[in-house]
Amino acid sequence: MFPKGGVELxxxxxxxxxxxxxxxxxxxxxxxxxxKRRQIQNVQAATEMRLKMLIPFIDHWTKAMAxxxxxxxxxxxxxxLSTLVDDIWYYSGDRTANFDWYTKRAALAAIYVAxxxxxxxxxxxxxxxxxxxLEQCLQHYEKTSNIVDEAPNFISGTVTTVKNVLGLGHxxx
Numbered sequence: 001m002f003p004k005g006g007v008e009l010x011x012x013x014x015x016x017x018x019x020x021x022x023x024x025x026x027x028x029x030x031x032x033x034x035x036k037r038r039q040i041q042n043v044q045a046a047t048e049m050r051l052k053m054l055i056p057f058i059d060h061w062t063k064a065m066a067x068x069x070x071x072x073x074x075x076x077x078x079x080x081l082s083t084l085v086d087d088i089w090y091y092s093g094d095r096t097a098n099f100d101w102y103t104k105r106a107a108l109a110a111i112y113v114a115x116x117x118x119x120x121x122x123x124x125x126x127x128x129x130x131x132x133x134l135e136q137c138l139q140h141y142e143k144t145s146n147i148v149d150e151a152p153n154f155i156s157g158t159v160t161t162v163k164n165v166l167g168l169g170h171x172x173x
Contacts (some may be wrong), residue, residue: 007067014080018087019051024049025091033043034093040142042092047112048131050084062120085109111137
Protein backbone atom coordinates (compact mmCIF):
# COMPACT_ATOMS: atom_id res chain seq x y z
CA MET A 1 0.00 0.00 0.00
CA PHE A 2 2.88 2.36 0.84
CA PRO A 3 5.90 1.16 -1.19
CA LYS A 4 8.21 3.84 0.21
CA GLY A 5 7.26 2.97 3.78
CA GLY A 6 6.10 5.15 6.62
CA VAL A 7 7.04 8.44 4.99
CA GLU A 8 4.25 7.97 2.44
CA LEU A 9 1.76 7.51 5.25
CA UNK A 10 3.03 10.72 6.87
CA UNK A 11 2.72 12.63 3.58
CA UNK A 12 -0.78 11.25 3.12
CA UNK A 13 -1.77 12.31 6.63
CA UNK A 14 -0.37 15.81 6.11
CA UNK A 15 -2.01 16.38 2.72
CA UNK A 16 -5.36 14.98 3.88
CA UNK A 17 -5.20 17.14 7.04
CA UNK A 18 -4.46 20.17 4.86
CA UNK A 19 -7.51 19.37 2.71
CA UNK A 20 -9.63 18.92 5.83
CA UNK A 21 -8.48 22.33 7.07
CA UNK A 22 -9.43 23.96 3.76
CA UNK A 23 -12.86 22.30 3.90
CA UNK A 24 -13.37 23.70 7.40
CA UNK A 25 -12.12 27.17 6.44
CA UNK A 26 -14.39 27.26 3.37
CA UNK A 27 -17.47 26.58 5.51
CA UNK A 28 -16.58 29.21 8.12
CA UNK A 29 -18.41 32.49 7.61
CA UNK A 30 -16.01 35.00 6.07
CA UNK A 31 -15.48 38.20 8.02
CA UNK A 32 -15.51 41.10 5.56
CA UNK A 33 -13.15 43.10 7.78
CA UNK A 34 -9.77 42.94 6.02
CA UNK A 35 -7.60 44.68 8.58
CA LYS A 36 -4.13 43.38 9.24
CA ARG A 37 -5.11 42.57 12.85
CA ARG A 38 -8.12 40.54 11.70
CA GLN A 39 -5.96 38.62 9.22
CA ILE A 40 -3.45 37.75 11.95
CA GLN A 41 -6.29 36.54 14.20
CA ASN A 42 -7.61 34.40 11.35
CA VAL A 43 -4.12 33.04 10.64
CA GLN A 44 -3.72 32.15 14.30
CA ALA A 45 -7.08 30.37 14.47
CA ALA A 46 -6.43 28.41 11.26
CA THR A 47 -2.89 27.47 12.29
CA GLU A 48 -4.11 26.30 15.68
CA MET A 49 -6.91 24.33 14.00
CA ARG A 50 -4.39 22.56 11.75
CA LEU A 51 -1.94 21.84 14.57
CA LYS A 52 -4.74 20.33 16.67
CA MET A 53 -5.07 17.65 13.99
CA LEU A 54 -1.70 16.33 15.21
CA ILE A 55 -2.86 15.77 18.80
CA PRO A 56 -4.04 12.14 18.34
CA PHE A 57 -0.55 11.30 17.02
CA ILE A 58 1.56 13.65 19.12
CA ASP A 59 3.39 10.88 20.96
CA HIS A 60 4.70 9.58 17.61
CA TRP A 61 4.95 12.85 15.72
CA THR A 62 8.71 13.29 16.30
CA LYS A 63 9.22 10.07 14.33
CA ALA A 64 7.05 11.46 11.54
CA MET A 65 9.07 14.69 11.58
CA ALA A 66 12.28 12.66 11.31
CA UNK A 67 10.91 10.86 8.24
CA UNK A 68 10.07 14.23 6.67
CA UNK A 69 13.67 15.38 7.17
CA UNK A 70 15.08 12.55 5.02
CA UNK A 71 16.44 14.22 1.86
CA UNK A 72 14.24 12.20 -0.50
CA UNK A 73 11.06 13.36 1.28
CA UNK A 74 11.98 17.04 1.68
CA UNK A 75 10.50 18.14 -1.69
CA UNK A 76 7.06 16.67 -0.87
CA UNK A 77 7.23 17.98 2.72
CA UNK A 78 8.06 21.45 1.36
CA UNK A 79 5.15 21.31 -1.11
CA UNK A 80 2.77 20.28 1.68
CA LEU A 81 3.98 23.09 3.94
CA SER A 82 3.83 25.68 1.19
CA THR A 83 0.28 24.62 0.26
CA LEU A 84 -0.73 24.79 3.91
CA VAL A 85 0.59 28.30 4.56
CA ASP A 86 -0.81 29.58 1.25
CA ASP A 87 -4.25 28.20 2.11
CA ILE A 88 -4.12 29.66 5.62
CA TRP A 89 -3.25 33.13 4.34
CA TYR A 90 -5.80 32.95 1.53
CA TYR A 91 -8.69 31.89 3.76
CA SER A 92 -7.60 34.48 6.32
CA GLY A 93 -8.34 37.17 3.76
CA ASP A 94 -4.92 37.80 2.22
CA ARG A 95 -5.13 38.81 -1.42
CA THR A 96 -1.74 40.48 -1.83
CA ALA A 97 -0.15 40.34 -5.25
CA ASN A 98 3.26 41.80 -4.52
CA PHE A 99 6.49 40.78 -2.78
CA ASP A 100 4.57 40.72 0.52
CA TRP A 101 2.88 37.51 -0.71
CA TYR A 102 6.20 35.67 -0.42
CA THR A 103 7.29 37.16 2.90
CA LYS A 104 3.95 36.35 4.57
CA ARG A 105 4.13 32.74 3.49
CA ALA A 106 7.80 32.31 4.39
CA ALA A 107 7.18 33.82 7.83
CA LEU A 108 4.15 31.60 8.48
CA ALA A 109 6.06 28.50 7.34
CA ALA A 110 8.79 29.27 9.89
CA ILE A 111 6.21 29.98 12.60
CA TYR A 112 4.30 26.78 11.80
CA VAL A 113 7.40 24.57 11.96
CA ALA A 114 8.64 26.26 15.16
CA UNK A 115 5.22 25.83 16.78
CA UNK A 116 5.08 22.20 15.68
CA UNK A 117 8.46 21.65 17.34
CA UNK A 118 7.23 23.38 20.49
CA UNK A 119 4.10 21.26 20.45
CA UNK A 120 5.89 17.90 20.44
CA UNK A 121 7.73 19.00 23.60
CA UNK A 122 4.74 20.62 25.32
CA UNK A 123 3.61 18.97 28.57
CA UNK A 124 1.14 21.71 29.59
CA UNK A 125 -2.60 21.11 29.91
CA UNK A 126 -4.36 21.17 26.52
CA UNK A 127 -1.14 22.41 24.88
CA UNK A 128 -1.59 25.86 26.44
CA UNK A 129 2.15 26.61 26.13
CA UNK A 130 2.01 25.77 22.42
CA UNK A 131 -0.90 28.13 21.75
CA UNK A 132 0.82 30.88 23.79
CA UNK A 133 3.99 30.33 21.75
CA LEU A 134 2.04 30.56 18.49
CA GLU A 135 0.37 33.78 19.62
CA GLN A 136 3.72 35.32 20.62
CA CYS A 137 5.29 34.39 17.27
CA LEU A 138 2.41 35.95 15.35
CA GLN A 139 2.50 39.09 17.51
CA HIS A 140 6.22 39.39 16.83
CA TYR A 141 5.57 38.90 13.11
CA GLU A 142 2.86 41.57 13.16
CA LYS A 143 5.10 44.12 14.93
CA THR A 144 8.00 43.37 12.61
CA SER A 145 5.87 43.63 9.49
CA ASN A 146 4.46 46.98 10.70
CA ILE A 147 8.01 48.31 10.97
CA VAL A 148 8.83 47.04 7.48
CA ASP A 149 5.59 48.58 6.12
CA GLU A 150 6.59 51.98 7.52
CA ALA A 151 10.22 51.84 6.33
CA PRO A 152 9.59 53.53 2.93
CA ASN A 153 7.77 56.43 4.62
CA PHE A 154 10.57 56.79 7.16
CA ILE A 155 13.26 56.73 4.48
CA SER A 156 11.38 59.22 2.30
CA GLY A 157 10.84 61.55 5.26
CA THR A 158 14.50 61.32 6.26
CA VAL A 159 15.69 62.08 2.72
CA THR A 160 13.33 65.08 2.49
CA THR A 161 14.55 66.39 5.86
CA VAL A 162 18.20 66.04 4.87
CA LYS A 163 17.52 67.80 1.54
CA ASN A 164 15.76 70.64 3.37
CA VAL A 165 18.56 71.01 5.92
CA LEU A 166 21.10 71.16 3.11
CA GLY A 167 19.00 73.69 1.23
CA LEU A 168 18.31 71.29 -1.60
CA GLY A 169 14.60 70.88 -0.89
CA HIS A 170 13.26 74.00 -2.59
CA UNK A 171 12.95 74.88 -6.23
CA UNK A 172 14.93 77.79 -7.69
CA UNK A 173 12.81 79.74 -10.13
